[in-house]
Amino acid sequence: MADLKIFQIIATDKNSRARIGKLQLAHGTVTTPVFMPIATQGTVKMMSCDDLENLGAEIILANAYHLHLRPSEHLIERLGGLHSFMGWQKPILTDSGGFQVFSLSTLREVNDEGVKFRSHHDGTERFLKPEDSIRIQEALGSDIAMSFDDVVPYPCTYERAKLAAERSLLWAERCKKIHKRKDQLLFGIAHGSIYADLRLENTLRLINLDFHGYAIGGLSVGEPKVAMFELVKLSTEILPREKPRYLMGVGTPADIARAVALGVDMFDCVLPTRLGRTGTAFTSIGKVNLRHAKYADDSSPLDPNCNCLTCQRYSRAYLRHLFKSGEATGPRLLTWHNLHFYLRLMEQLRDAIERGDLTDLVSELMLLFPDSPDD
């Protein structure tokens, strides 16, 4: 693919750095800013592909680490690749596995060659190199592959953050070198923990390697929000305007809106699906936790201003009953609503960019969704 055609900016906001773009991928065009529902193990939890199509999802995220361990990229490749395996014919982005090795495995040992870890399924010892991650993602056949990175926790010393950022850069270079699939984009991931100088240098050197797009990695791991947004701002100031920018693992509706205003184009987050499964809904009047007793005989819909299937048909009292009764229909109906909310949020953000009043919407969302410990 010629780079010029991959990403086109079709509108920008006068009062912020926000932009609307069209991202051309092998399985279709994605309009940014975009939210990618998470299909870690090859399915968005509680949802089928028909559901995702009905909700209007344009691209989903799957995990190379999980699919490598089970059922394996070899089996998926034999069955025609991940799109064919899942029955999903729209774009897929695969995460490289760096974050999952960091967050899920035990006995992790990292050196410049790669990562030794134990599978979180069966404890077997594994070794994953940047080259393996690309080989896996090429076998899966996702539309966008991510470079393999060394993710550090928060808090993290300057020295460790520096070492990990340099290693991630070295690995990104090796990923770029081995990546061959012409129908798959490759994004580089910038690191540097919360240290502005590290992140600045790391991002600049990553840009020099010339990827199809850039991710801001290693954030949303527990650092203060104010630090995160400072670093996002710093990053989008230096990332090339003409390439897509992806803020990994972020966030609440307010976080996403703020990052969009700073010029971020792509997002993924477990919040709508995870909180949906545990009884919390994102609504036009803020978060609603259905487990609260006050909803026991509340005959009103989950969100009075929502036209999703769940809100059109069921009351808070009924949804609460489903959760109290351990019925999976509850998590399903709330996952449906929350994904609908997030996908409509992205529409609203795009509309606000076009109208030129994004900053009003950002303020509104920050009041509606203040930071909370369960995000």
Add this chain to the structure above:
Amino acid sequence: MADLKIFQIIATDKNSRARIGKLQLAHGTVTTPVFMPIATQGTVKMMSCDDLENLGAEIILANAYHLHLRPSEHLIERLGGLHSFMGWQKPILTDSGGFQVFSLSTLREVNDEGVKFRSHHDGTERFLKPEDSIRIQEALGSDIAMSFDDVVPYPCTYERAKLAAERSLLWAERCKKIHKRKDQLLFGIAHGSIYADLRLENTLRLINLDFHGYAIGGLSVGEPKVAMFELVKLSTEILPREKPRYLMGVGTPADIARAVALGVDMFDCVLPTRLGRTGTAFTSIGKVNLRHAKYADDSSPLDPNCNCLTCQRYSRAYLRHLFKSGEATGPRLLTWHNLHFYLRLMEQLRDAIERGDLTDLVSELMLLFPDSPDD
């Protein structure tokens, strides 16, 4: 409702006692023979009301016992009744609670007055009389209420079976006496365990009480199939031709077909939903257990002759992966397929009755679904 209009037989089979009927209920007309998906706690497990409508379910079954304990019939009544609470506007049959007190509660003590038991949720001591069951079912507002019965296990001594059958008859009479709702039918449940003389006498005396319809109860609790079908045959021979007949808790596709041939009109069973949740599908080539390793890279659909959403889009390999990965999408897609299979089975049985070749279909289904220990 005038009894003449409630149930109309519109076709009969020349070679068996099977018939096609129209059952007029407050929330719509049901074509029999009919299968009722089970919505024990006010939802068919893994399914929403939209799903059930899309699958073509005409009537579902909810449980007075479960809904009494949680969230309580009072709350449901305040919210407009069970149809409104669930968001389901088609017919609902409620089971009376007799079977659930028998199968779920502990410390059950039965006397002619009613049943003392402990809630299976919190161990609190409760007492349920026939009058309570009718009051609960009237509050729920189902289209069909069932009489409260004393269910005995298999095997069961003649004396105990006789006592329970007489008590169930006494209770049915008390249910009939107290039942007031004009928009709700009341069915009596016949008992007698596997003893033909008890069942004959009990059924005849129940018929004398004149219910809107009759259920054959206390079967499918572990007795040999040959005994069950003998008793079904005996029952349908004496039950009034012009009233609907309901065989409770039955069964496999072959069981249902055999009972239809004997003149049964209504069925409910946990098999399609329960087996669906654990990875077993009913298909046109017999049962398929997706947990078997041989399906790991089977790219064919679950059922090559099925046009349901699951079979049109997903492979056995993918569905197996979902089950192996503990993803609820797997149970959901298999529940969808199994309910589709059961609802299409009823269509096929009705078509066969109209064509006059039901006995061929029964033989075919008996070969395809031989009795197995997990039914």
